[in-house]
Amino acid sequence: MLSIPYVTGYLTEHFGDDEFTQIGGYEKRGGYRAARKAMKEMTPAEVIDLVKSSGLQGRGGAGFLTGLKWSFMPVETDKPKYLVCNADESEPGSFKDRILLERGGHQLIEGLLIAAWATGSEKTFVYVRGEYGFPARQLQRCIDEAYARGYLGKNVMKTGFRHDIVVQRGAGAYICGEETGLLESLEGKKGQPRKKPPFPAQYGAFGMPSTVNNVETFCHVPHIVKNGAEWFRSIGTEKSPGNAIFGVSGHVVRPGLYEFPLGTRLDEIVFEHAGGVPDGRKVKGVIPGGMSMPILPAGQLDVPLANEFLRERKTMLGTGGIMVMDETTCMVRVACVITYFFRDESCGQCTQCREGTGWLNKIANRIERGAGHAEDLDILGDVAGKMEGRTICAFADAAAWPVQGLLRHFRGDFEEHVRQKKCPFTQSFEL
Amino acid sequence: MPRITVDGVELEVPAGRTILQALDDAGLLMNGVDIPHYCWHPKLSIDGSCRLCQVEVEGAPKLQIACNTPVQDGMVIRTASEQVRTAREGVMELLLVNHPLDCPICDQAGECKLQDYAFEYGVTQSRTREPRRALKKHVALGPTIVFDQERCILCRRCVRFCREIPQTGELAVIGRGDRSVIETFPGAPLENDYSMNVADICPVGALTTRDFRFKIRSWFLQDVPGVCTGCARGCNISLSVANNKVYRYLPRRNDAVNDTWICDAGRDSYREIGARDRLKHASVRGENGVLETVSTDFAIQEAARRLARIAAAKGAGVIAGIASPHATNEDLFTFRRLLEALGAETRGVAVVRGASDALLVVEEKAANAAGARAIGFGDAAAVLDRLRSGAVDALIALGHDIAHEQFLGGTQGLEKLDTVVVLDSHVSELQRVAHVLVPTRVAAEKHGTLTNCAGRVQRVRAAVEPAWEAHGEGEILARLGAALGLGGFDGRFDVREVGKALSASLPAFEGIDLETVGAAGRPLATAGASG
Numbered sequence: 013m014l015s016i017p018y019v020t021g022y023l024t025e026h027f028g029d030d031e032f033t034q035i036g037g038y039e040k041r042g043g044y045r046a047a048r049k050a051m052k053e054m055t056p057a058e059v060i061d062l063v064k065s066s067g068l069q070g071r072g073g074a075g076f077l078t079g080l081k082w083s084f085m086p087v088e089t090d091k092p093k094y095l096v097c098n099a100d101e102s103e104p105g106s107f108k109d110r111i112l113l114e115r116g117g118h119q120l121i122e123g124l125l126i127a128a129w130a131t132g133s134e135k136t137f138v139y140v141r142g143e144y145g146f147p148a149r150q151l152q153r154c155i156d157e158a159y160a161r162g163y164l165g166k167n168v169m170k171t172g173f174r175h176d177i178v179v180q181r182g183a184g185a186y187i188c189g190e191e192t193g194l195l196e197s198l199e200g201k202k203g204q205p206r207k208k209p210p211f212p213a214q215y216g217a218f219g220m221p222s223t224v225n226n227v228e229t230f231c232h233v234p235h236i237v238k239n240g241a242e243w244f245r246s247i248g249t250e251k252s253p254g255n256a257i258f259g260v261s262g263h264v265v266r267p268g269l270y271e272f273p274l275g276t277r278l279d280e281i282v283f284e285h286a287g288g289v290p291d292g293r294k295v296k297g298v299i300p301g302g303m304s305m306p307i308l309p310a311g312q313l314d315v316p317l318a319n320e321f322l323r324e325r326k327t328m329l330g331t332g333g334i335m336v337m338d339e340t341t342c343m344v345r346v347a348c349v350i351t352y353f354f355r356d357e358s359c360g361q362c363t364q365c366r367e368g369t370g371w372l373n374k375i376a377n378r379i380e381r382g383a384g385h386a387e388d389l390d391i392l393g394d395v396a397g398k399m400e401g402r403t404i405c406a407f408a409d410a411a412a413w414p415v416q417g418l419l420r421h422f423r424g425d426f427e428e429h430v431r432q433k434k435c436p437f438t439q440s441f442e443l
Numbered sequence: 444m445p446r447i448t449v450d451g452v453e454l455e456v457p458a459g460r461t462i463l464q465a466l467d468d469a470g471l472l473m474n475g476v477d478i479p480h481y482c483w484h485p486k487l488s489i490d491g492s493c494r495l496c497q498v499e500v501e502g503a504p505k506l507q508i509a510c511n512t513p514v515q516d517g518m519v520i521r522t523a524s525e526q527v528r529t530a531r532e533g534v535m536e537l538l539l540v541n542h543p544l545d546c547p548i549c550d551q552a553g554e555c556k557l558q559d560y561a562f563e564y565g566v567t568q569s570r571t572r573e574p575r576r577a578l579k580k581h582v583a584l585g586p587t588i589v590f591d592q593e594r595c596i597l598c599r600r601c602v603r604f605c606r607e608i609p610q611t612g613e614l615a616v617i618g619r620g621d622r623s624v625i626e627t628f629p630g631a632p633l634e635n636d637y638s639m640n641v642a643d644i645c646p647v648g649a650l651t652t653r654d655f656r657f658k659i660r661s662w663f664l665q666d667v668p669g670v671c672t673g674c675a676r677g678c679n680i681s682l683s684v685a686n687n688k689v690y691r692y693l694p695r696r697n698d699a700v701n702d703t704w705i706c707d708a709g710r711d712s713y714r715e716i717g718a719r720d721r722l723k724h725a726s727v728r729g730e731n732g733v734l735e736t737v738s739t740d741f742a743i744q745e746a747a748r749r750l751a752r753i754a755a756a757k758g759a760g761v762i763a764g765i766a767s768p769h770a771t772n773e774d775l776f777t778f779r780r781l782l783e784a785l786g787a788e789t790r791g792v793a794v795v796r797g798a799s800d801a802l803l804v805v806e807e808k809a810a811n812a813a814g815a816r817a818i819g820f821g822d823a824a825a826v827l828d829r830l831r832s833g834a835v836d837a838l839i840a841l842g843h844d845i846a847h848e849q850f851l852g853g854t855q856g857l858e859k860l861d862t863v864v865v866l867d868s869h870v871s872e873l874q875r876v877a878h879v880l881v882p883t884r885v886a887a888e889k890h891g892t893l894t895n896c897a898g899r900v901q902r903v904r905a906a907v908e909p910a911w912e913a914h915g916e917g918e919i920l921a922r923l924g925a926a927l928g929l930g931g932f933d934g935r936f937d938v939r940e941v942g943k944a945l946s947a948s949l950p951a952f953e954g955i956d957l958e959t960v961g962a963a964g965r966p967l968a969t970a971g972a973s974g
Contacts, residue, residue: 106881109476202616206492207511358620360597367537370621374573391570398533401505402494 017111019285021255021271022235024230028116033150035157038118044163046234047125051171054237054360059130063233066241069251072098072189072226073302073330074406075252075319077127084213085131086221094217095133096198096224097124099147100142100189102207103302104353105333108257109227111269113140116231118156121177123230125163126237128175131223136177139194142184152179172370186357190405191224194361204359205405225351228257234353249275252318256329260286262336263293274329275426279313280334293338297421301330303350304410306417307337342437343422344429347376347392347415354411362403368395369411379426382434393419449476450523461489462509463496476935478522479531479560479647482598483510486702487607493538493598495560497530498522506530528564528900535565539578541576541621542647543593551648553661557596576621585633587615587707588641588650592624595649601625601641607877608704609635609802625649636800638909639707643693654711655691665905668695668962670893672769672810672886673709675794677895679963682707682713682887682906689713689887697963700899706804715885716907720786720870722882723911732881733947734874739881739912743919746839747926749862750785759786763835766792766820767842767916768809769868770883771891771903773938774896774916775811775818776945778841781920789829792820793844805896809844810886814894814961817951817967823850837862841883841916843871863973866916889915890938892960900955901964916940 016028031037038044050059064079085093097120112120119159123345124136125443157175158164166174182188188197192206195217215221232254234246247251254384258281261267265287272281278300282288289295297307300317306327308315315321337346349403351373372395375388391429396412396419403409419426428436444455449466456465466472467485468563489511492618497506506526521527539561546552578592599616602625606612614635615807617626633641642650664683671678671692678701680692692713694705725736725742737745752846753761764782766775782790792815799806823845829835838860845851857863857876864879868885886893886903894900917936924932953968 187619207508209511209513248844351934355620360616360618360620360623361490363492363494363534363537363596366597366621366623367540371537371540371571371573378572385572387570395537399535402530404491404496 015268016115017257017269017271018266019270019272022099023116023231023255023257024111024269027111033115033117033154035118035154035161036047042238043118044122046237047122047129047163048169050126050237051129051169051173056130056132059237060127062241063130064237066244067251067414068229068232068236069252069254069359070226070318071232071256072229073103073304075329076367078225078229080130080307081213081225082127082223085133085223086213087132089221089411092135093131093133093218094220094222094360095124095131095136095221096191096194096217097136097138097227097230098189098191098194099138099144099225099227100194100225101141101144101331102186102189103304103331103333105261105335106261106302106331107259107261107298107437108269108332110147110256112227112231113144116151117151118158119231119234120151120153121158121163122359123233124177125168126233127223127225127230129173133223134174134176136175137217138177138179139181139188139198140181141189142182144181147387148179148181155179176188187359187405187407190407192223193405195222204361206405209269237381240310247314248273249318249320252329253318253320256317256332257411258317258332258334259332260336261411263289263295263341264336265340274318275316275321277313278308278315278317278334281317281334282313286336288338289338293325293340294367295336296339297337297343299333299335299414301328302333302352303335304414305330306413307346307421308417309421322395325421327413339439342380342435343418344376344380344435345427345437347418347426348373348380350414350418351376351411354407358407358411360380362408363435364399365403365411368399368408371395372415373413379429382429382432384426384430384431386427388430389419389423392426445514445518446613446760447514447516447518447520449520455511456514458514460514462498462507462512462514465514466509472549478509479564480510481556481558481596482600483697484600484603484644484703487603487644488602490599490603493534493596495531495534495577496766496823497527497534499527500523531560531564532566535561536570536598538679539565539569540571541593542596543575549594549648550651551645551661555648578624583653584627584650585638587588587638587653588633588655588931589656590625591649594647595625596647597623597625598646599625600644600646600684602651602908604641604644605633605635608640609637611635614641630844636706636708638705638706639710640694643703647947652691659685659690662852664690666693667904669887669906670810670895670901671705671709671712672893673706673712673804673808674797674895675805675807675809675812675900676701676892677810677899677964678705678709678803679901680709684906687907687910688752689716695729698894699963700897700901701803704803706800706802708804713887715869716887718869720878721909722867722870723881723913725912726880728878731789734877734880737908739914739919740922742879742881743926746862746864746881746923748837749878750837750864755784757836760788761834761836761837762787763789763826763829764791765823765826765840765842765845766815767840767844767866768792768807768812768815769844769886770811770815770841770916771886771889771893771938772811772814772818772890772900772945773941774920775815775820777917777920777924777936777941779819780931781924782839784924784931785927789826789835790820790821791826793823793842793847793848793850794848794962795844805810807896810895811893813896813898814892815902817894817898818945827851827856836860837864838866839866840873841866843867843869843873846872870911872920881919882911882917884909884913887915891915891917891956891958892942893934895964897963898967900952900960900967902957902960902962909973
C-alpha cells in the first residue's frame with residue numbers, strides 16, 4: 013500500500029483523500045481554476061514572468077530556474093512545440109514523483125496545461141519510469157477524465173488552445189531520467205544523452221523545440237498561479253522558495269515522504285519527523301538528495317535543506333531523497349553499491365564515464381575484499397576528479413561526487429580496510 | 444566572419460562552424476594546431492563522446508570539446524594549457540584502462556592513434572591492478588572486416604559511417620557502460636560497397652581489413668600519393684609500398700573528389716598491378732602465324748616496318764588509332780602527335796561503361812576517359828564504323844577495351860586487318876589478332892597525369908617498378924615515332940617535357956602540367972570534359 017506523506021503541505025494535503033484523485037473531487041477542491049485563470053486572464057508571457065518572479069527551481073535535481081527555462085522556448089517558430097514531463101524518477105532514494113502521479117494526477121495535468129499555455133506547446137509527453145505501472149495507469153485515467161471534461165483536446169476550456177498529453181512508459185534505465193537521454197528514449201532510440209548545443213529548447217523531442225521539467229516542478233505551478241509569486245516566495249528560503257517533498261529512507265523509524273518548505277533542517281527531518289535511527293543506534297552519515305549527491309557525516313546534519321546552504325558543505329539537494337545510514341554501515345560497502353549502480357547504468361558514450369565508473373567500482377570492490385592498497389584511495393579520488401565536469405551529461409558527475417563525498421568524510425573506513433586487509437564491519441558483501 | 448584566437452594566433456573563420464571544423468577548414472588541424480581527437484571525423488556527424496578534444500575557451504567555466512563548440516567572434520581558445528594537458532592525460536589513462544595493450548601483435552601498431560596520443564599525452568605507468576575486460580579478439584563483421592572487440596575505444600566512427608555514408612547502417616553499439624561493444628544486427632553482416640573504409644577511420648586496431656591484416660608491419664610501408672583507376676571518379680589514394688610491391692590502397696583526402704572515402708572495388712584494384720595476367724614480354728607474329736617473344740625494341744621496329752609499308756602502299760589514311768582511357772594525358776598526347784605525324788586521321792577512345800552509385804562510383808570504368816576526350820579522342824564508334832566499312836587496314840590499339848562487348852565484342856573485324864599493333868598492360872583476347880604486342884605499365888608504375896570525370900587533372904607517380912621490361916605507352920610511342928622517322932620524334936620520352944608541351948598546345952590544359960597540378964589536382968582550364 014502506498015504511503016501518504018507523514019507531513020503534508022500544499023502539494024500533498026489532499027493526497028489522503030480518494031476523491032482528490034477523481035476529477036470531480038479535484039474540481040471541488042478548487043482544481044483547474046488556476047489553469048482557467050492562466051489561460052483566460054493571462055498572456056503566456058505573463059505566466060512565464062509570474063513563474064520567473066516566483067523563483068521556482070526545478071525539482072528534478074539540478075535546481076535550474078523554471079521560469080527562465082520556459083523563456084528559452086522560441087516564440088516565433090513554424091515548428092510545433094512540445095512539453096516533456098520527466099516522470100522517470102530513477103534516482104535511487106527518490107520516490108516523491110510516484111505519489112504525485114498516483115494521488116495527484118489532476119494537479120500534474122493542471123500544471124502541464126499552464127506550462128503548455130506559457131510555452132505555446134501543443135503536446136506533452138509524460139515519460140514515466142518503466143517500473144511505475146500503477147502510477148502510469150492512474151495518470152492515464154486522470155488524463156482520460158480531463159479529456160472528457162474538456163480540459164484537454166482540440167479546444168481546451170473553449171479557449172481555442174489545443175493540448176494533448178501522451179503517456180510514454182520507459183524501460184528502466186537511469187540515464188533516461190537525464191533530459192536528453194529521455195528525449196532519445198522517447199523517440200524510440202537508445203537512451204543516450206545528446207551533446208549540447210543544441211539545447212532542447214531549440215532541438216528537443218522529435219527535433220522540435222521542447223521544455224523538459226520534473227513532475228514535482230509542474231505540480232507547483234497551479235499553486236503559484238492561484239496564490240501568486242509573493243505567496244510562493246514567502247515559503248522556504250530567500251533563494252530557494254516553495255515546498256519540496258523529501259523522501260526519507262534507510263535507517264530511520266518512519267521512512268516515507270515528508271513535504272516541507274525548502275530550508276527545513278536536515279537533522280529536524282531525520283530525528284524529529286522520521287524518528288531517528290531505531291534501536292538507539294547512532295547516525296553515521298546521511299545522503300541529502302538522492303544517491304548521486306555527496307554524503308554528509310553525522311556532525312554536519314545541522315544544515316537547512318536548500319542548495320545555497322548544502323553547497324557550502326559540498327553537496328546538493330538533488331531530488332530530495334534523504335538516505336540515512338547508521339553506525340553499523342560500512343562506507344566502503346556503500347561505495348561498492350553506489351559505484352556498481354553507476355557502472356551498470358552508464359550509457360557508455362563518454363570515455364571518462366564508461367571507463368571511469370567501471371574502474372571506480374573495481375577499486376572499491378577490491379578494497380572491500382581486503383585487497384586494497386594505500387595508493388588506491390588516491391586513485392579513487394583522482395579517477396573521480398578526472399570524470400567530473402568533463403562529459404556530455406552530468407552522469408559522470410553523479411558517479412564521481414558520492415565517491416568524493418565518501419572519501420572526504422569517511423576516509424578512515426577505507427584506510428581501515430586496507431590496514432586490516434578485510435572489511436572491519438560485519439555482514440559485508442561485495443557486488 | 445568571426446575572428447577567433449587560437450593559442451595567440453588570430454584567425455578569421457566562417458560562422459556556424461565548430462572549433463575543430465574551423466581549424467580543419469583552415470588546414471591547421473594537426474598541422475600547426477594539435478587537438479587530438481578520436482570520435483570526430485571531418486566527414487561524419489559530430490559525436491562528442493571521446494572527450495579528448497577538450498580545449499580552454501576563455502570565459503567558459505569548464506573545458507569545452509572543440510568538436511562541438513561553435514566558434515564565436517572574439518573567442519579565445521587555448522589548446523596547450525596545463526589544464527588541457529591534464530584533461531587529455533585523464534582521457535588517455537581511462538581509454539587504456541581496458542585496452543589490451545597488445546601492440547606487438549596488433550596490425551595497427553605504427554599507425555595507431557591510440558599509440559600516438561598515449562605516447563604524447565599518456566602516463567607512462569599503468570595504475571590498474573584489475574583484470575582488463577576480456578572480449579572476442581576475432582569477430583568477422585562481414586566478408587571484408589575483422590573486428591577485435593578488446594581494442595575498440597568506442598569512438599563509434601564506424602557506426603556513424605555506415606549510417607551516414609553508404610547509409611546501410613549495419614553497425615550499432617550493443618550494451619551499456621563498459622560492456623558496450625560494436626556489433627552487427629543478427630543476420631545482417633557488414634556488407635556494403637564501401638565497407639572497408641571503416642578500417643581506415645578506425646583510429647585503433649579494432650577494425651582491420653581481411654585483405655591487409657598481418658601482411659606487413661606498417662612501418663615498412665611507404666606512402667606514395669596516387670589516383671585510383673577503377674573508374675573515372677579518380678579517387679585520391681595512397682599506395683602503401685614496400686619491397687617494390689603495392690600492399691594496399693588507402694583513400695587520400697580530397698574534398699573536391701572523394702572526401703576521405705574509396706569504394707571496396709577500387710581499393711581491391713591494387714591487385715591488378717601484380718596480377719598473373721600482366722603482359723610481361725613483347726612479341727611479334729612470325730611467318731608461321733604464331734606469336735614469338737622478342738625484345739621490346741625489336742617489336743617496335745617490327746611495328747614501324749609494318750606501318751611504314753602500309754602507309755607507303757595505301758597512304759596513312761588506312762591507319763586507325765584506338766586510345767586507352769587508362770593511359771595518362773602525356774601518353775595520349777604523344778599518341779595523338781604520332782597519329783597526326785603519320786597522317787592517320789581515324790582515332791577514338793573506347794570507354795567501357797558499367798554500374799554507378801550515388802556516392803563515388805561513376806559509369807565510365809577508366810581513369811582518364813575525360814582526358815582522352817580533351818586530348819581529341821572521340822567516341823570509338825566512328826573508328827568502328829570505318830573498320831566495318833573496310834576503310835581501315837592497320838590499327839594501333841592502346842589497351843584492350845575495344846574488344847569489350849560494348850564495342851567489338853571480341854576480335855571480329857580485326858582478323859582481316861593487315862596489321863594490328865597492341866600496346867597493353869594485361870593479357871587479352873587481342874593477342875589472337877595482334878601482329879605486334881608490346882607490354883605497357885599501369886598507372887602505379889609511371890609518372891603522369893589523369894583527368895577525372897569532372898575534368899580534374901591529377902598526378903600519378905611510379906610507386907613500383909615492373910619486374911619485367913615494360914614502358915609507358917608514351918615512351919613506346921615516342922620510340923615508334925622515331926623508328927618511323929616521323930618529325931618531332933627522337934625516341935626520347937620525358938614525361939615532364941611532354942606535359943609542358945601538352946599544356947602549351949591544348950588550351951584545356953593551359954597552366955597544367957606535372958609540376959603545377961599539386962596534391963589535390965587542378966580542373967581543366969576549359970570545360971571540355973564531361974562524365
